[in-house]
Amino acid sequence: MRRDNWRGIYWIAWKDMKTYYLKPPAISWGIIFPVTWILAFYLRNPQSFRELIPGLIAMTILFSTTAAEAVVINFELRLGSLERLLLAPVSLPSILFGKVVGGAIFGLLMAMVVTAGCVLFLGVRPDLLYLILVGLPSLLAFSSLGALLCVMVREVFEAQTLLNIPRFIMIFLCGVVYPVSAMPRGLQYVAHLMPLTYTVDGLQHSFSAGAGAIIFLDALVLLGFFIIFIFPAVHILSRKFQ
Amino acid sequence: MAESKDSIIEVVDLTKYYENLLAVDHISFEVKKGEVFGFLGPNGAGKTTTIRMLTGLSRPTSGRASILGFDINQHRVEIKHHIGVVPEISNLYDELSALDNLLFMARLYGVPRDQRSERAEELLKIFGLEDRKDSLFGTFSRGMKRALTIAAGLIHKPEILFLDEPTVGLDVVAARSLRNLISNLHQQGITIFLTTHYLEEADLLCDRVAILVKGQIIKIDSPQALKALAQEESVIEFSFRKEASAFLDNLAAKLREARVVAVNHNTVRIYGGVAASIYTQVCKFAEESHLEILAVNTIRPSLEDAFIKITGLSPTVMAMEKGAK
Numbered sequence: 001m002r003r004d005n006w007r008g009i010y011w012i013a014w015k016d017m018k019t020y021y022l023k024p025p026a027i028s029w030g031i032i033f034p035v036t037w038i039l040a041f042y043l044r045n046p047q048s049f050r051e052l053i054p055g056l057i058a059m060t061i062l063f064s065t066t067a068a069e070a071v072v073i074n075f076e077l078r079l080g081s082l083e084r085l086l087l088a089p090v091s092l093p094s095i096l097f098g099k100v101v102g103g104a105i106f107g108l109l110m111a112m113v114v115t116a117g118c119v120l121f122l123g124v125r126p127d128l129l130y131l132i133l134v135g136l137p138s139l140l141a142f143s144s145l146g147a148l149l150c151v152m153v154r155e156v157f158e159a160q161t162l163l164n165i166p167r168f169i170m171i172f173l174c175g176v177v178y179p180v181s182a183m184p185r186g187l188q189y190v191a192h193l194m195p196l197t198y199t200v201d202g203l204q205h206s207f208s209a210g211a212g213a214i215i216f217l218d219a220l221v222l223l224g225f226f227i228i229f230i231f232p233a234v235h236i237l238s239r240k241f242q
Numbered sequence: 243m244a245e246s247k248d249s250i251i252e253v254v255d256l257t258k259y260y261e262n263l264l265a266v267d268h269i270s271f272e273v274k275k276g277e278v279f280g281f282l283g284p285n286g287a288g289k290t291t292t293i294r295m296l297t298g299l300s301r302p303t304s305g306r307a308s309i310l311g312f313d314i315n316q317h318r319v320e321i322k323h324h325i326g327v328v329p330e331i332s333n334l335y336d337e338l339s340a341l342d343n344l345l346f347m348a349r350l351y352g353v354p355r356d357q358r359s360e361r362a363e364e365l366l367k368i369f370g371l372e373d374r375k376d377s378l379f380g381t382f383s384r385g386m387k388r389a390l391t392i393a394a395g396l397i398h399k400p401e402i403l404f405l406d407e408p409t410v411g412l413d414v415v416a417a418r419s420l421r422n423l424i425s426n427l428h429q430q431g432i433t434i435f436l437t438t439h440y441l442e443e444a445d446l447l448c449d450r451v452a453i454l455v456k457g458q459i460i461k462i463d464s465p466q467a468l469k470a471l472a473q474e475e476s477v478i479e480f481s482f483r484k485e486a487s488a489f490l491d492n493l494a495a496k497l498r499e500a501r502v503v504a505v506n507h508n509t510v511r512i513y514g515g516v517a518a519s520i521y522t523q524v525c526k527f528a529e530e531s532h533l534e535i536l537a538v539n540t541i542r543p544s545l546e547d548a549f550i551k552i553t554g555l556s557p558t559v560m561a562m563e564k565g566a567k
Contacts, residue, residue: 001320003352004352007349007350008350011349012350015338015346018337018338018342019335019337020337079331079336080329080333081334083299083329084329084334084394085350086298087299087329088322088351089319089320089322089350089352090319090350091319242300
């Protein structure tokens with residue numbers, strides 16, 4: 001049975017990559033939007049752009065993973081294809097995890113492109129190990145956040161609209177463009193309740209020398225967010241099929 | 243309920259509530275290995291809800307059911323290895339080709355790598371889709387989509403195939419072709435559980451039929467036995483060259499023990515009486531009245547007649563509830 005589930009996770013993620021990555025909502029919200037933001041910040045002030053790189057990579061991860069989830073989950077909820085997966089010998093949590101992995105891989109590809117671009121064109125040198133240490137739990141956390149919100153609605157446009165609420169709140173509160181430490185204390189508390197804060201913090205440490213245990217803490221908190229998001233997502237999805 | 247040894251599906255007191263709505267009301271039945279078992283009833287009767295419970299898409303509120311001895315609540319994943327399911331909606335992936343859809347299903351069901359392609363190609367051939375194997379599912383006609391969805395349900399060689407309204411939305415030719423395919427699967431020994439609105443489909447395909455109304459099974463029997471229930475009196479139909487209205491009253495006066503009804507302008511049906519006597523009397527009447535008899539038929543009740551008698555429902559109401567056909 002465990003083998004059935006691992007096989008299901010692998011092939012569902014594979015199928016989602018093949019089927020949905022080039023769907024318009026994934027391209028517009030998962031690729032065009034973050035790229036546009038990055039270019040806008042670069043063109044506005046190329047000199048201080050380096051400081052924004054960790055935040056913009058974090059934003060890219062947030063938008064690309066959640067945009068992919070809206071496509072891989074809501075297209076299938078609407079067309080009934082998700083039921084097709086549930087008819088196979090794969091458990092419902094495994095199916096949803098397969099979807100989360102599919103979204104996370106989309107985010108990983110986007111994050112790799114943005115990071116590679118920054119390394120090649122701006123000469124920044126992040127610590128690859130730390131980047132992976134923070135990046136992977138971030139991808140899982142945001143992909144599962146996307147899954148949680150997407151299973152609450154049926155249509156892709158409803159999902160994208162719902163996802164914009166945490167996306168934009170996090171962009172402004174989690175240190176993407178404005179440091180959390182410079183915010184009023186109340187907002188700092190709010191920022192620390194959001195996963196993007198830890199992604200931005202971890203990535204900033206990856207791009208600066210002397211990162212230490214804090215990166216492990218960021219990674220652990222992000223894994224915690226992943227667990228916090230994935231369980232209710234499984235619960236909500238299973239209620240749809242009672 | 244007594245459970246026989248050759249039962250492959252056993253259902254006892256299965257019940258499903260959706261909040262306060264009782265969708266399936268304490269139904270019990272069994273399906274024998276190798277038979278085609280049909281659930282016949284109008285929309286909202288509980289057919290799809292039952293299939294969803296049996297295939298693990300929905301949990302029963304109460305009661306129990308087992309498939310191949312596996313309890314449907316405790317062994318969902320194990321059961322799925324042994325069953326193929328064709329939902330009412332052809333829900334494969336528009337963005338994948340026919341072949342890729344089958345290969346994906348084969349991977350999901352754990353079909354060994356060296357058998358996947360061979361099995362997929364074999365099914366494409368059986369279902370007449372080998373020429374379109376590289377075409378995207380989204381470009382297929384309804385009939386082709388239905389055929390590929392059934393093929394996907396067979397990719398792992400299941401022992402039982404669940405078909406939910408297999409021919410809904412298909413044109414007459416596609417529906418007939420699909421029924422032939424289902425008959426062929428039956429001949430290969432696959433146990434088939436199907437739901438249908440269509441009386442004719444149930445009559446043609448099923449070894450046994452359960453008539454379901456408002457969540458309850460009203461009757462389970464073979465189509466022949468169900469039809470026999472509706473056979474209360476003999477019905478003989480005579481077609482004449484002359485218009486029936488010209489002699490109907492005279493004929494009725496001769497056949498006092500029967501009812502004479504004009505079916506159309508030159509055909510009459512005679513209900514009741516002893517068939518042999520009716521036949522002799524009508525032939526004599528025709529000779530005396532110089533009427534030419536064009537045809538004589540003994541009318542046997544259809545499954546529709548049996549359905550009306552058993553359920554009290556109008557088949558026209560059932561037809562109105564159907565999808566386009």
